[in-house]
Amino acid sequence: MNLLTMTDSLLSKYRGRKFAVEYWDGTRKVYGTEDSKRFFTIKLKTKSALKNIVFRGSLGFGEAYMNGEIEVEGDLADCVSIPSEPYFQLFRPSVREKLKYIRMYLKNRNTLKGSRKNIHSHYDLGNDFYRLWLDKNLQYTCAYFEYPEQGLEEAQINKMEYVCRKLELKPGESVIETGCGWGGFAIYAAKHYGVKMTSYNISHEQIQYAKEWAKRENLEDRVTFIEDDYRNATGTYDKYVSIGMLEHVGLDNYETFSKTIDERLKDKGLGLIHSITKVFPAPTDAFTAKYIFPGGLIPALSEIIPHLENRKFTIIDIDNLRLHYARTLHFWRERFEKNVDKVREMFDERFVRMWRVYLSGAMTSFSDGPMTLSQILFAKGKVNNVRLNRRAFYDTNYEDPHWQYWT
């Protein structure tokens, strides 16, 4: 039996949403049993495209798509998860393929030097590129939507506001931020909450941008941007915040990560970690590891929490914003496609198609897959003048009572 016959016979048993495959020899077949508005056609222009999918999973799919051996009619986001379906996964990657993955993961480990290289490869693609499709505050993390129809610009401001409220930021407080992107949160918090921000980042392009931004806003006395690794941070602070950095830390470093928080945070301080998480522990998808986030690892809550408990932090609140991230990615994709000609000019067609797989795959992994977005709020030591509930996260008119019996 040849590959095409075998694939066809396996897919014929598929019980999910309907989709079509157009093979290189011109035959077209519809698989699946459920009618769906998310119907798509995947066109396999070469036999090697099919080989890539069945033997090399998401990495094979991604590369074949990047090379133009695969085209999709309909939404790529609905298609990207198909190679992960069990019916496509009968063939496990070969030992040689697996060894390649392991070499790649090892090469990209997050030593102080390795992290710089990993971060450089993604975040230093050029500020102009990211400005094409992010919001104007350059928030490259999950937005927070107050109602389903809200736009991205507003939702990104909401996200910053949401974090400030959770941390109960007060004028004059000192805040350490590890992983600050282009500085949007630091500038927002300094401007609207009067805190003194000290923000770390190892992306050279981002930190340069952040410094200039602070200057333009006349906030240089309240915001300090430092181009250095979180592990080299110094001083102690009233509050700790990290938005979208844990994804780059790597499991090996979680003990160091939580130790750093413990050392930088004053007693009775609050901290917040905002990170993508997985519903259960699993290694990084090979396409993502190779092309998008070298050294990246999305943890499950069970992989983070023991390290917070080791430091005796009290977990106050864990909030799951997974569909907010799916919606954020919807907007990023929309803006990316609107500016796709400019992206093609900056890079090339292969890059465009790579970024498409990345954004589409990410969106689907939040809406249909195992990805979630967690905001973990915690306290160092016994913090007893806390809020009675979380209504003030949402409702600015709420009187926001605090406990007072044990202070």
Added chain:
Amino acid sequence: MNLLTMTDSLLSKYRGRKFAVEYWDGTRKVYGTEDSKRFFTIKLKTKSALKNIVFRGSLGFGEAYMNGEIEVEGDLADCVSIPSEPYFQLFRPSVREKLKYIRMYLKNRNTLKGSRKNIHSHYDLGNDFYRLWLDKNLQYTCAYFEYPEQGLEEAQINKMEYVCRKLELKPGESVIETGCGWGGFAIYAAKHYGVKMTSYNISHEQIQYAKEWAKRENLEDRVTFIEDDYRNATGTYDKYVSIGMLEHVGLDNYETFSKTIDERLKDKGLGLIHSITKVFPAPTDAFTAKYIFPGGLIPALSEIIPHLENRKFTIIDIDNLRLHYARTLHFWRERFEKNVDKVREMFDERFVRMWRVYLSGAMTSFSDGPMTLSQILFAKGKVNNVRLNRRAFYDTNYEDPHWQYWT
């Protein structure tokens, strides 16, 4: 150097809140450095009382107090944690003492039969006893206070309401409850949310009471109380809830516990676990294990979450209500002391003093110690018509928008 001299010299180095010790020989000394409104005097009437504290920790303190060898002037709740202070803990329990603990923990394991025995010893002390100091809905779990001055009766109704809102209960839905106490939550949910409750409990006295209560309320068609172990539950349900049972399950059974939830909950169902948790993993305090909750074990989040992840449940929300529990215990103690003469009549002075140590110690462990109260809300499978945020937990007038893009 004798025991008294040694203790005195150690306590003289104590840096915490001031307190006094009155020794059996009549000498009185003040220790600590911080002035405090929580000042107390601990009277050690015998040398053996001191021996018990320094060699046998909380168990020695508890037993010496039960026997009347210790009296406390001031609040017992402020005193109970003192034996756990490092200055009192220079002497570790002897090997013989430790072996006794291990024997006790082994004897009280939560097999199907063991659980019945363990639960019987606490919850079958008599409904009349619990009615003396619980609220009128007999909620023997953490209440939820909307403002600091709210009373217990209202706060316990709030707690039931809070759980119903988190689970988005709708008329006609089926709900399985494991560990239902006297049935208060089941009756509330059936009455106010129109759900069909199936509630399990192995306490004979409690389940008898619950059945009669349902009858009085004419809710027998909507509430089924079953005297059986959660592990023997059958059927499948739209929602799952467990309020204050996990504390009795024991680490050995967490895999079975989460498997039971998985088997009983329909796909796309929501579940809620309400349980005392610890800031970090630690064994059960020996006094509690011996006198109050044989077989009990308070888990850390890191001990629960892996089992939920194994079942691929998506964690939606983790809420920490620790100071709500401290406040709840404040009211229970107040009511207990108001009815202490009746308790003494039902049992004896030793029981009264035992219960005092228990309630006081529990209160302090929430306000000053490592205990927290977690409500963990989770979903089975991809539930995408979820709320955008948690405001509706608090605000009944809120329009409560749901996501709709991925359903």
